[in-house]
Amino acid sequence: MEQDAQLVQQCLRGDGSAWEELVRRHTRRIYNICYRFTGNRTEAEDLSQDVFLRVYRTLGSYRSAHGGFATWMTSVTRNLLIDHYRRTKRDRATDSLEDKMPVVENKESSARRPDEQALLGELSGQVQHGLTRLSPELREAVILRDLQQLEYIEIQRVLGVPEGTVKSRINRGRIELARILQQMGVRPS
Amino acid sequence: MTPMIWTCELTEERLSDYIDNLLTQEERTAFLQHVPSCANCAPLFASVSHLVKNLHSIAEVDAPPRLVYSILDQTLGPRDSATGWQAVLQWFRGMGTRRFTYGMASLAATFLILVTASGFNWRHPKAADLHPLNIYRRADAQVHLVYARGTKFFSDLRVVNEIQSRLRENEQVPVNQEETLPQPTPGKNPGSTDGTRPGPREQNRADGIYRNLEVLADEMPVFTGLLGGSAR
Numbered sequence: 001m002e003q004d005a006q007l008v009q010q011c012l013r014g015d016g017s018a019w020e021e022l023v024r025r026h027t028r029r030i031y032n033i034c035y036r037f038t039g040n041r042t043e044a045e046d047l048s049q050d051v052f053l054r055v056y057r058t059l060g061s062y063r064s065a066h067g068g069f070a071t072w073m074t075s076v077t078r079n080l081l082i083d084h085y086r087r088t089k090r091d092r093a094t095d096s097l098e099d100k101m102p103v104v105e106n107k108e109s110s111a112r113r114p115d116e117q118a119l120l121g122e123l124s125g126q127v128q129h130g131l132t133r134l135s136p137e138l139r140e141a142v143i144l145r146d147l148q149q150l151e152y153i154e155i156q157r158v159l160g161v162p163e164g165t166v167k168s169r170i171n172r173g174r175i176e177l178a179r180i181l182q183q184m185g186v187r188p189s
Numbered sequence: 190m191t192p193m194i195w196t197c198e199l200t201e202e203r204l205s206d207y208i209d210n211l212l213t214q215e216e217r218t219a220f221l222q223h224v225p226s227c228a229n230c231a232p233l234f235a236s237v238s239h240l241v242k243n244l245h246s247i248a249e250v251d252a253p254p255r256l257v258y259s260i261l262d263q264t265l266g267p268r269d270s271a272t273g274w275q276a277v278l279q280w281f282r283g284m285g286t287r288r289f290t291y292g293m294a295s296l297a298a299t300f301l302i303l304v305t306a307s308g309f310n311w312r313h314p315k316a317a318d319l320h321p322l323n324i325y326r327r328a329d330a331q332v333h334l335v336y337a338r339g340t341k342f343f344s345d346l347r348v349v350n351e352i353q354s355r356l357r358e359n360e361q362v363p364v365n366q367e368e369t370l371p372q373p374t375p376g377k378n379p380g381s382t383d384g385t386r387p388g389p390r391e392q393n394r395a396d397g398i399y400r401n402l403e404v405l406a407d408e409m410p411v412f413t414g415l416l417g418g419s420a421r
Binding site for chain 1 (some may be wrong): 250259
């Protein structure tokens with residue numbers, strides 16, 4: 001956190017290597033939020049680029065007193081994702097949900113056995129499919145809480161809504177997602 | 190003070206508060222008194238807590254390696270290509286990724302297995318041993334050796350199987366030995382094949398089995414007893 005704020009100050013003084021370090025530190029996290037929200041790798045890549053472009057342009061408006069840089073960046077990401085969702089709503093209505101089935105990604109966790117990795121890969125694909133069926137408000141709440149594992153207070157800052165709304169969205173999102181997965185035939189083991 | 194009553198509606202509204210440990214002690218007690226025994230709440234709680242556990246176990250996906258460079262190009266502009274030591278350092282930095290390391294490790298393991306299988310002597314290595322022609326010859330010899338050993342193994346198995354089946358047949362015969370043993374026929378010429386004595390073919394086969402048993406007895410002492418029992 002402290003280091004991020006320091007890097008931001010260096011960036012503002014025109015230090016290109018500090019910006020490069022910031023990009024390297026946050027690319028993976030931002031890409032994951034975008035991927036989980038859209039369920040599409042290409043869109044996630046494009047949106048991640050947009051996020052960093054916007055962050056780079058508005059870096060001067062970041063105030064560390066309002067929260068960590070990561071939270072601020074997540075907030076920028078969230079706003080872009082919602083814009084993107086609204087912009088592509090009409091396109092999506094004509095798309096088949098089946099076309100949006102995500103590919104099972106390669107897990108990085110080397111500590112797991114291959115069969116566990118395969119199961120987790122399958123689960124990840126099912127969860128991703130389920131997430132795309134949630135409304136954007138519930139989807140972003142679940143992604144931030146359970147996939148990005150942010151605290152409630154951070155989610156509150158990112159979404160810019162009261163604590164009660166955050167709690168309610170997370171709860172509804174989880175229940176809805178659990179029901180969707182049950183409908184898809186995913187049963188608790 | 191009356192104890193708090195938990196309801197199914199409260200479960201729908203505040204299930205995540207329990208999972209995320211946000212309930213007060215009193216609420217928690219009321220939750221635990223109601224949910225496990227409620228036909229509506231118990232399955233809901235099971236499925237949601239299972240989902241949360243699963244969500245936490247899902248690993249992050251890898252961002253494409255080019256993404257960082259695309260972002261830097263868009264924000265800082267195209268970078269000058271590194272030269273000299275910087276280029277070398279950049280090249281080595283790329284080798285630090287876990288995927289590259291795994292790839293190289295599996296490649297090295299495959300190479301070691303192939304070279305060892307081709308008969309390369311690791312204790313006394315020679316440069317000539319790595320010549321493709323020599324590798325081919327050694328691999329060819331190894332393949333033939335494995336094939337010959339395999340053939341011999343199956344042939345031995347067949348012999349042992351035949352011996353065992355013969356011995357089983359012999360064990361069954363003595364039950365009616367008195368009745369089945371050929372009786373000497375008065376007036377019959379020796380060597381004639383009138384059906385009462387074993388013919389030359391049967392005799393040869395019995396001799397073959399005995400020879401196999403002798404070989405086996407040399408190799409495996411456990412067959413010595415059998416040899417004694419089936420002496421001619």
